Amino acid sequence: MTLIFSSVTYALKAQRLLAGHRIYTVLSRSPEVTAVRGCGYGLRLNNDAQLNDALQLLAEGGVKQLGTVME
């Protein structure tokens, strides 16, 4: 599962926030993100089961994500 952000800056901010809560991700430039945004970065979750926790943390941290895509 990959989270999509408006920019790589927000993606890295999210990555840092999530890592602080032991949710680990990989910065990716996936075809799915490109299809949606016309180039862009996403964060691929190492463990898809953490998706809901990740979304909640991002919402609480004020880091807006644009959606999620399956890879």
Place this chain on the structure above:
Amino acid sequence: MSFIYLDNAATAYPKSDYVLGAVISAFKQCGNGGRGGHSLSVKATETVFACRVALASLFGTEPERVVLTCGATAALNIAIKGLAPERGGVLCSVLEHNAVLRPLYTLEGVRLDFFAPSFSSQKQSLKNAVSAIKEDTRLAVITAASNVCGMRLPVKEICAECRRRGIVTVLDCAQTAGHISVDIRELGADLICLPAHKGLGGPAGMGALIVHPDSRLRFRTLIEGGTGEAARDRYMPPYLPERLEAGSCNILGIAGLAAACEELSLDPEREERLRRMTVEGLRSLDGVQVYGADSDGGYAPLVAFNITSVPSDRATELLEQRGILLRGGLHCAPLAHAALGTGRYGCLRASFGKSNSAEDAEALVDAVRALLKQNTF
């Protein structure tokens, strides 16, 4: 020949090996930041983000509100031209550097409302600034400290007055960043502009525009181009920092700036001691005039002075022969010199940095004393 470097207001010297190491590492290890998914590009992307995090932490904002630029001048141009009102006034002081004045002079249909700060009283400076604000003043662009005499302006108070009136505030922190604590939330400014290579000790050719964390300002863009993202969009993205960062970034400068922020340690008391020692030492000499050094509002670590009857550029040559490197002339701030009474030949400027000691300040005073004694100008 060994020398004593007292031109840190122009650029810090020497730069640290740590900063150099970061630049070299980026040169060898980084691809193009934000432009790809391979390891070298990701390394660069992470380096850029680390720099934003470091600057955000130092200057009191969020990483996405750090716009990386090719210097303070670029940051000021982006701020001024990106936010310039179509009509009304722009408040600024007569101490501004040409990095502020020249972009302002290009604005059409806008009136410039100058104020002259007091060289002794911050309260009076604030009063003068407030008096210059008109009902239709929309923007204020003000230096935090003069690059000629070092005098700090009451920018926190001016920002508060502007905020009450809905005036956008931009601070030129070229001479304070890296010397004193500069926190945009504490200052209450909308934007601050800073260079990497002066007080921060980073590489030349880098700077930043710091945007207040609560700001909702919308910038016009000065430069458009690739951002590595949202390529199908015809226009630059609406969000920061990418809106204001078209084109490949200066990854070497960014890596160096991040390293400089990491190792920065503020010591304003030490620098103020050096400044005061120098002022007192120079004032003890007959034939030397010190300018603008008696304000009650604090200083960036620099001293403006002249050896009476010697044009400043000639005096810098004579001092270099004695191993002292400093700068003469008008320092790109013609109105400041006019206000100080040095508009024709400018003045000498001694400016201190991390590497300077009390011995350096004494050496300057001794060198000036020796020149006066020699009296062969």
